[in-house]
Amino acid sequence: MSVPSVLIHRDADVLAKAVAARLITGLADAQSAKGSAHLVLTGGGMGIAALREVAATPARDAVEWPRLDIWWGDERFLPTGDPERNETGAREALLDRVDLDPARVHPMLGPDSGISAEESAERYADELRKAARHEDHGPVPSFDVLMLGLGPDGHVASLFPEMPAVYDERPVVAVHGAPKPPPTRISMTHSTIRAAREVWVIVAGEDKAGAVRLALQESGPIQVPGAGARGRLRTLFLLDRAAASKIPPGLTRRASP
Numbered sequence: 668m669s670v671p672s673v674l675i676h677r678d679a680d681v682l683a684k685a686v687a688a689r690l691i692t693g694l695a696d697a698q699s700a701k702g703s704a705h706l707v708l709t710g711g712g713m714g715i716a717a718l719r720e721v722a723a724t725p726a727r728d729a730v731e732w733p734r735l736d737i738w739w740g741d742e743r744f745l746p747t748g749d750p751e752r753n754e755t756g757a758r759e760a761l762l763d764r765v766d767l768d769p770a771r772v773h774p775m776l777g778p779d780s781g782i783s784a785e786e787s788a789e790r791y792a793d794e795l796r797k798a799a800r801h802e803d804h805g806p807v808p809s810f811d812v813l814m815l816g817l818g819p820d821g822h823v824a825s826l827f828p829e830m831p832a833v834y835d836e837r838p839v840v841a842v843h844g845a846p847k848p849p850p851t852r853i854s855m856t857h858s859t860i861r862a863a864r865e866v867w868v869i870v871a872g873e874d875k876a877g878a879v880r881l882a883l884q885e886s887g888p889i890q891v892p893g894a895g896a897r898g899r900l901r902t903l904f905l906l907d908r909a910a911a912s913k914i915p916p917g918l919t920r921r922a923s924p
């Protein structure tokens with residue numbers, strides 16, 4: 668597991684633009700090295716803002732969209748098209764605006780599929796298993812980039828502090844009774860998050876500053892799920908100044924004035 672690096676941008680707007688630029692470069696590099704790439708999306712304010720910035724820049728054409736697999740780190744267990752679904756936000760911000768191969772877009776199924784949250788999680792784990800190659804050495808692909816938001820309580824994806832999902836070793840699980848609505852969700856677990864080559868934790872706002880500090884320190888991932896979000900090769904905490912305001916000096920690097 669990698670030790671996190673911290674980059675700080677002036678505000679949420681600059682942060683979203685910087686993440687978009689980094690994402691385009693990262694995906695283009697991965698595709699040129701391997702022919703295709705795997706990207707894991709997050710819901711939440713900054714994750715969707717970054718996708719909107721990707722859609723807005725002509726540099727998006729550097730990515731070969733038909734050769735990209737899109738996954739989600741978590742989903743709110745709501746019907747397809749519900750505005751609160753992470754999938755809906757991502758489609759509106761970017762996915763409906765680029766030339767993706769629909770077979771390579773992998774949403775987590777909702778209740779409109781006539782299945783339970785548990786079945787949805789199991790199906791997603793199966794889909795990940797089928798996409799994993801021999802060289803991935805595990806039940807999920809080695810995602811090139813896995814993006815995460817961070818809640819003020821330290822949650823990432825739908826892994827909330829001290830809830831059963833943070834103890835679970837299956838790749839994907841159903842979550843019931845989440846403290847943030849909606850209560851029923853599907854989430855990748857820590858083991859799946861840690862299979863990614865790069866994990867990017869993207870956070871803006873003063874209300875998250877305490878969670879950022881705890882997620883960067885040696886907190887336990889049970890109490891602070893963000894502290895367990897680490898990539899195999901690289902972990903980046905991409906922050907705005909407000910979110911970085913409680914990090915001890917020396918740990919941070921300012922990336923834009």
Ligand SMILES: O=C1O[C@H](COP(=O)(O)O)[C@@H](O)[C@H](O)[C@H]1O
Nearest residue numbers: 709710711712713816817818824
């Ligand atoms: O509910 C969720 O919240 C987190 C954080 O969202 P934010 O708006 O506070 O940044 C998000 O990462 C997760 O995907 C989502 O389901």
